[in-house]
Amino acid sequence: MYTKVLSEQCIACGLCQLKAPDIFEYDEDGIAYVKLDNNLGTKDIPLPLLAQFKDAYTACPTGAIVRSEVPFPKDNKK
Numbered sequence: 741m742y743t744k745v746l747s748e749q750c751i752a753c754g755l756c757q758l759k760a761p762d763i764f765e766y767d768e769d770g771i772a773y774v775k776l777d778n779n780l781g782t783k784d785i786p787l788p789l790l791a792q793f794k795d796a797y798t799a800c801p802t803g804a805i806v807r808s809e810v811p812f813p814k815d816n817k818k
């Protein structure tokens with residue numbers, strides 16, 4: 741599973757980092773990003789982190805966290 745945050749949809753609520761501190765981090769504006777791969781969506785989420793990923797994914801109030809079974813295109817950071 742691959743994931744990234746659509747920054748334009750993130751409202752900096754803090755829930756994803758609370759639910760999945762090993763996956764999500766915030767930039768200086770409080771906008772979340774995936775720290776596994778600098779929000780590129782190209783690194784497979786390690787199996788032990790999938791439970792916390794699911795918690796964060798379902799907790800995000802805006803749908804800013806997207807996921808995919810395949811890596812996201814590298815030229816499409818957002």
Ligand code: SF4
Binds near residue numbers: 751754
């Ligand atoms: S839960 Fe969603 S809206 Fe809240 S900080 Fe994380 S990505 Fe942004």
